[in-house]
Amino acid sequence: MPGASGAAASTASATPAARSAAPGAAARAGLPVPPRSSAPGASAAVEPVPGSTTAAADGPAADGVPVPGATGTAPPALTEPGGTPARPDALPSPGTPPAQAASPHPAEDARRELRGLARAAVRLDGPALDALLGDFVSRHGLVAAWEEVMVPALHAVGRKWESSGDRYVEVEHLLSWHVSTALRRALPAGGAPVPAAAAGAPPVLLACVPAEQHTLPLEALAAGLAARGLPVRMLGAAVPPEALDAAVRRTGPAAVVLWSQARSTASHALARHVAGTAFGVRGARTRPLVALAGPGWAGRAPGPGLARPNSLHEALALLTALYP
Structure with missing residues (x-):
């Protein structure tokens, strides 16, 4: 889809109908939704990364924009991609600020939120988008907001763009901007408490591979890491190989997360x-540990020193484990 800087989500779900929507605007906007794992407690070496685990059928339209999951039952926010209970290391710690603590039952709220977001986006009502996104993050936590509301909403707008002859581009741009704003606002004032193991520790470096412009999933990951008090450095979109190499050597990171939305941008040589x-x-x-994030890396097993997290939960657990 043209334009939308930092948009984030695609549609590869477990159902053929959802998979058939993947080439649409949401996919072009960079919205990865990884397929669910069939094994409980799936490991990080499955498919790409920070994305959504929601893959319900599209429900009634809100002002013409279909709302994913409106007629189905959304999976609990605190589950692994296979639907099994989330691992303890994927849950907020006792010291997690209230804005990051997640409710165990956000599904009904998520469906209402999706309808409200769709209507506000179509009206180009920025203040309403800010209020709706901020309220859901404060009540259910950043990860649940990303997986259950933000990605499905972007997907729904992308589906509408795909089926309407390139209309609604402005809607997707506006929604993407406000999702990005909500991610940046999710952190508590003054920052999160820094765990003892992370004090003075090397950071996690986040970067899009060269020619990759989609940064929104990395923004979600950056917000999740910062909420845990972990050091993070965001390099953003289309980082040249020379600049990435210099940043790695200068910062000595514990991990480097490389985002690739499409196979045409994934550079396995660069990752190695x-x-x-x-x-x-x-x-x-x-x-450093190198985490291959995004659907562009699909099709190859990670090699030595490489990992491929399957969801935002998995990416956060993988990286948090580096600071025991």
């Missing part, structure tokens, strides 16, 4: 290079 980059003092040199 980053995974093999050593830094530190002689005799104690180390290398």
Whole structure:
């Protein structure tokens, strides 16, 4: 889809009908929804990354924009991609600020929120979008808001764009901007408490691969990491290889997350290079973990030093484990 800077989500769900929608505007906008794993407690080496686990059938339209899941039952926000209860390390810690604490039953709220978001987006009502997104984040937490509301709403608008002859571009742009704003506003004033293990620790480096413009999933991951008090550096869209290499050597990161929305942008050679980059003092040199994020990396098993998280929950658990 033209334009939408930092848009985020695609539609690869478990149902053929949902898969058939993947080439639409939502996919072009960078909205990854990974397929669900069939195994309980699926590991990080499955499919791409921060995205949604919601894959219900589209329900009644709101002002012409279909609302995903409006006629079905959305999966609980605190589950792994296979529908099994979330691992303890995927749940908020006791010290998580109220704005990040998640409700165990946000499905009904999510469906109401989707209808409201669709109507507000079609009306180009920015203040309403801010209020709706902010309220859901404050009540159910950042991860639930991303997986149960933000990605499905962007997908719904993308589906409408695809079926309406390139109309609603302005709707998708506006919604993407306000989702990005809500992610940045999700953090508590003054920042989150920093865990002892993260004090002075190397950061997680987030970057889109060269020629990749879709940053919104990385923004969700950055917000989730910062909410846990973990150090993060966001390099943004289309980072040149030389700049990425320089950033890795200068920051000595614990992990590097590389986002690729399409196979045409995924550079496995670049990922291997980053995974093999050593830094530190002689005799104690180390290398970063490289997380391959996004549907562009699908089709190959991760090699040594590489991981492929399957959801926002998994990405946060994978990276949080680096700060024991």
